[in-house]
Amino acid sequence: MAGRATGVGLEGITGVLVEVQVERADGLPGLDMTGLPATSIREAKHRVRAAIGAAGYLWPRERVVVNFAPADVPKTGTGYDLPLAAALLEQGGQIPKGALQDAVLCGELGLEGGVQPSRGAISAALAAQRAGKRRLFVASESSVEAAAVPGLQVIGLSHLVELVEHLHGRHPLPCQEPRDGGSSRSPDKxxxxxxxxxxxxxxxxxxxxxxxxxxxxxxxxxxxxxxxxxxxxxxxxxxxxxxxxxxxxxxxxxxxxxxxxxxxxxxxxxxxxxxxxxxxxxxxxxxxxxxxxxxxxxxxxxxxxxxxxxxxxxxxxxxxxxxxxxxxxxxxxxxxxxxxxxxxxxxxxxxxxxxxxxxxxxxxxxxxxxxxxxxxxxxxxxxxxxxxxPVNPERLLSNEQPEDTExxxxxxxxxxxxxxxxxxxxxxxxxxxxxxxxxxxxxxxxxxxxxxxxxxxxxxxxxxxxxxxxxxxxxxxxxxxxxxxxxxxxxxxxxxxxxxxxxxSESAHARSSEWGSGRNLQMTSTEAL
Ligand SMILES: [Zn+2]
CATH class of the missing domain: 3.40.50.300 (P-loop containing nucleotide triphosphate hydrolases)
Known part of the structure; x- marks a missing residue:
């Protein structure tokens, strides 16, 4: 059985969708990674294994290969933990097949299975929206930020178990409502x-x-x-x-x-x-x-x-x-x-x-x-x-009312x-x-x-x-x-x-060449100004 989940990488400030593909391979039990993963992602193997175990799910008992596609884009950061865990769970038949087809996942996993925010949640949301995905799963701390992107259901997670229960339909999670802070005018004038x-x-x-x-x-x-x-x-x-x-x-x-x-x-x-x-x-x-x-x-x-x-x-x-x-x-x-x-x-x-x-x-x-x-x-x-x-102390204390900033x-x-x-x-x-x-x-x-x-x-x-x-x-x-x-x-x-x-500078230049450099320029610069 194979597993698929979509994560997000960053190119500058722009999110780029990356598919995490898990396939069974021949050989002794273990996990290989391909597709230019950085050290932080190679280490994800250990984090994700601990998180899956802590959440009460099974780690593959066979050899699996994880590929990050497209393979030629370097992958960095810790946001791939969540899609990697999801793809492994799907490969192991622990979440419904194809349940994540229209979704993008982004988040770091703790050893206990907790979902922690990773940087760039809003870039992830924009990338998901552009690609026509319907749902985005992120750490609950990032969900308000991501929900600002229109046309996308954003679901905040605090633990890996919540994702699995949601996908099985046993404990559905609510979508984050967009929360706009009103006008873009700053409050202080x-x-x-x-x-x-x-x-x-x-x-x-x-x-x-x-x-x-x-x-x-x-x-x-x-x-x-x-x-x-x-x-x-x-x-x-x-x-x-x-x-x-x-x-x-x-x-x-x-x-x-x-x-x-x-x-x-x-x-x-x-x-x-x-x-x-x-x-x-x-x-x-x-x-x-x-x-x-x-x-x-x-x-x-x-x-x-x-x-x-x-x-x-x-x-x-x-x-x-x-x-x-x-x-x-x-x-x-x-x-x-x-x-x-x-x-x-x-x-x-x-x-x-x-x-x-x-x-x-x-x-x-x-x-x-x-x-x-x-x-x-x-x-x-x-x-x-x-x-x-220079500041004039009288003016500082005066009651003069300058024009209203508005x-x-x-x-x-x-x-x-x-x-x-x-x-x-x-x-x-x-x-x-x-x-x-x-x-x-x-x-x-x-x-x-x-x-x-x-x-x-x-x-x-x-x-x-x-x-x-x-x-x-x-x-x-x-x-x-x-x-x-x-x-x-x-x-x-x-x-x-x-x-x-x-x-x-014109004046300073003219005067200094006229009179040489040793002269005090206080007067000339005063005049010039
Ligand atoms: Zn001076």
Whole structure:
């Protein structure tokens, strides 16, 4: 007699169905495995044997071969315990023949027969749904998460005996009801905590609306982290597809705390000492890094110049391609990584350049080196630079009521929806930040007067060609926020104010070459800002 059960493997964040086939073989009693099982699966033999015994069922008294098909995909993880046990029980005639034909099983078995959750239950559910399977058996802890996938009966198990009794129809188990947490709006309104900083508030709104990357610089303690968090909360609500993707990533990374689908857009703030693998992903089997954990949300690099050059360089590919590829043992695994980048830095190494109440003792050379650490690929991807003011204690204690976060949130959502309806080519809609040159010509044309204004302004502050296009992209978002069809001078003028670092580095460069490097640059950087 043969046994068959379907399990799930992971390719990146995507589940891939794997059939566990058990056949009788000639020879002394024993169990052979084929189909590229990893060590964790070879060890499953001992776990599953103990679990089957503890549950009161029989282990095969003959020689059996277990094949994991397709045979050319490497199998890792502990989620194959449950389908392996089921296939062995079917082979031994202990569960009804063919009872698992329309089902997928995923779970780890303890030595006592208990079913424990394995990572990626929602990826398993999506794979089962795509393949047209009707039922999914998972550990009861994972059942709420998996039940978020529509069109699939999810049955939670806490012990192997429950599966067998259910399949015999003696003690049928209920299906897990889908439990949706309601709207995808996060409950806390980050922007409501921000006092003062009107320029920065406006910049994060523009960044959130147009999908732009943002750089904030200002003295320590002026609220950079708070603003970056507020930006994640200000982003438009996630679609069902986005929520499913975020949940898959969190599930395979072991980060799910609540059941159901992810509600909030992710906010990730890796430390400057994070390794490249932690940042962009790595390991064997490959695990997602911070760029993937920030997918559809915000990746915040506080003290960006403190990150190693190699780490910042590693961000180039995900910023460009919106995914990362990791090669392991001849296979390439793809992880999505589409995030908004928010960088923060001090204006100089000591942090007080331009602060009227503190003394900055950094030399122009030190400041230049500090700013230059951001140069190249990273800066090329950042549309908005905004300078934050030192915190004013009077403002902290004042009762001034800034605009309600909800109003800004609605405006961002409306503006983003407008872009996605307009900026569409070949069935692919994109936010303003992703417009290429052709897209800018089509959706962000400038009339003769605006063009003259921009050329004049760019000459005056020494703007590069790249910066020129960034200004137009941001101006498009500013115009969209105002509900304007055409980009006008006022929109361009506002966009130019968010190129502060261009002016600062241009100025630092000019001054340092004029006067040499030993001069205190506090005054010049103040002027430049
Ligand atoms: Zn300084």
């Amino acid at each position: 980050g922007l409501g905590w921000v006092r003062g900083q009107p320029l920065a508030r406006r910049a994060i709104e523009i960044a959130a609306a147009g999908g732009h990357n943002l750089l904030m610089f200002g003295p320590p303690g002026c609220g950079k982290t708070l603003l970056a968090r507020a930006m994640a909360d200000l982003l438009p609500p996630m679609s069902l597809e986005e929520r499913l993707e975020v949940t898959c990533i969190q599930s395979i990374s072991g980060l799910r705390s609540e059941g159901g689908l992810a509600l909030r857009r992710p906010f990730r703030a890796p430390h400057a000492s994070a390794s490249n693998a932690a940042l962009v992903g790595g390991g064997n089997p490959p695990c997602p890094g911070e760029v993937t954990l920030a997918h559809h949300g915000v990746l915040f690099l506080d003290e960006t110049p403190e990150f190693s050059r190699a780490a910042l360089e590693a961000l180039r590919a995900p910023l460009e391609d919106r995914h990362v590829m990791i090669s392991r043992s001849g296979r390439r695994v793809r992880f999505p990584a589409s995030f908004s980048l928010v960088c923060a830095m001090n204006p100089c190494p000591c942090g007080y350049a331009g602060d009227p109440s503190k003394d900055c003792r950094c030399t122009s050379l030190q400041i230049e080196r500090y700013v230059r650490r951001l140069s190249g690929p990273l800066m090329d991807r950042i549309d908005l630079h905004v300078r934050l003011d 109003v800004a949130y609605e405006r961002v959502a409306r503006t983003r929806a407008l872009q996605m309806a307009r900026n569409e080519l070949g069935g692919r809609a994109r936010p303003n930040a992703s417009l290429d040159l052709a897209g800018l010509q089509r959706w962000a044309p400038l009339d003769a007067e605006s063009r003259r204004f921009l050329i004049h302004a760019s000459r005056r502050i020494g703007m590069s060609a790249r910066a020129f296009h960034r200004v137009i992209r941001v101006a498009r978002t500013v115009a969209d926020l105002a509900g304007a069809i055409d980009i006008g001078r006022a929109h361009l003028a506002e966009a130019i104010t968010y190129r502060a670092l261009d002016r600062m």
